[in-house]
Amino acid sequence: MTKTIEAKNVSKSDLISNVVEKTGLKNTEAAKAVEAILQSVIQAVAKGQEVRLVGFGSFTLTQREARQGRNPRTGEPIQIPASKTPKFRPGKEFKDAVSAK
16 A cells, blocks of 8 residues: 655745756756756656666656546546657665655
8 A cells, every 4th residue: 555655745836946056057047947957857758758867767658548447426438539648667765765764
């Protein structure tokens, strides 16, 4: 069984503040840098490209085939269309850092 660990969520503005603190960039510069990185990842994955950040992880696009499902309210069968969804696989350093705590 998977157990969720309760902790404070980190927002994009928290990440930006962290970048400002670690790099000395101005807040607007850090915000532009974070936004550019996120948009670059989104655009690459949307095109079907894999984004690999060594030690951090990789972002890929997965294809889910069309399948038969059931309406949970009525129980009647429904057709669920094929879809694409992003997937993240953490890298070794990421896994090691998380499991060490």
